[in-house]
Amino acid sequence: DAGVIQSPRHEVTEMGQEVTLRCKPISGHNSLFWYRQTMMRGLELLIYFNNNVPIDDSGMPEDRFSAKMPNASFSTLKIQPSEPRDSAVYFCASSSRVGNTIYFGEGSWLTVV
Amino acid sequence: RKEVEQDPGPFNVPEGATVAFNCTYSNSASQSFFWYRQDCRKEPKLLMSVYSSGNEDGRFTAQLNRASQYISLLIRDSKLSDSATYLCVVRINTDKLIFGTGTRLQVFP
Numbered sequence: 474d475a476g477v478i479q480s481p482r483h484e485v486t487e488m489g490q491e492v493t494l495r496c497k498p499i500s501g502h503n504s505l506f507w508y509r510q511t512m513m514r515g516l517e518l519l520i521y522f523n524n525n526v527p528i529d530d531s532g533m534p535e536d537r538f539s540a541k542m543p544n545a546s547f548s549t550l551k552i553q554p555s556e557p558r559d560s561a562v563y564f565c566a567s568s569s570r571v572g573n574t575i576y577f578g579e580g581s582w583l584t585v586v
Numbered sequence: 587r588k589e590v591e592q593d594p595g596p597f598n599v600p601e602g603a604t605v606a607f608n609c610t611y612s613n614s615a616s617q618s619f620f621w622y623r624q625d626c627r628k629e630p631k632l633l634m635s636v637y638s639s640g641n642e643d644g645r646f647t648a649q650l651n652r653a654s655q656y657i658s659l660l661i662r663d664s665k666l667s668d669s670a671t672y673l674c675v676v677r678i679n680t681d682k683l684i685f686g687t688g689t690r691l692q693v694f695p
Binding site: 504506508514517523528529577580 | 682
């Protein structure tokens with residue numbers, strides 16, 4: 474069974490460039506989460522969707538970050554313009570129903586230089 | 587104050603040892619609790635849920651103390667393969683999972 478699929482797995486970009494991270498949740502799952510992980514702050518919830526609708530984006534650090542979920546099988550997290558402090562691992566996760574176990578993708582390792 | 591706090595470790599223990607991790611949470615409205623495991627450069631994966639009465643899964647025992655807002659994980663007979671970071675996780679409402687920063691365990695031969 475395919476798990477949560479994220480792309481790219483690794484990205485190195487220059488400060489000021491736009492970064493787009495992609496996620497395909499597990500088929501049939503209707504909740505999708507974007508997390509960011511750093512050594513200093515651990516795993517932070519950025520935003521989550523239920524049935525493609527953003528429910529809570531209070532974790533999005535600032536206006537440079539945006540997320541969309543145009544359909545049940547695809548979501549993007551965009552950073553524009555990117556900054557070195559955005560360097561982190563960005564995880565996408567999904568669950569079959571609100572309250573159920575969430576499953577993580579392998580993460581997108583972002584380095585902004 | 588962080589919503590979920592853990593001792594970062596590392597805990598370095600020999601094979602066969604028993605090791606315990608603790609976690610405290612600040613939101614008394616927290617509804618459910620979990621331990622996740624994260625291997626180096628990998629994604630977090632659910633290890634076990636934590637129930638009010640305490641629960642066991644093989645060598646792993648989890649306990650919850652709601653009055654003290656405290657969660658624990660006990661690992662008996664540690665194996666080399668138990669080496670990982672253990673994340674304490676709290677569900678604040680039906681959707682939102684808050685992760686601790688993790689406790690690193692290293693089991694040596």
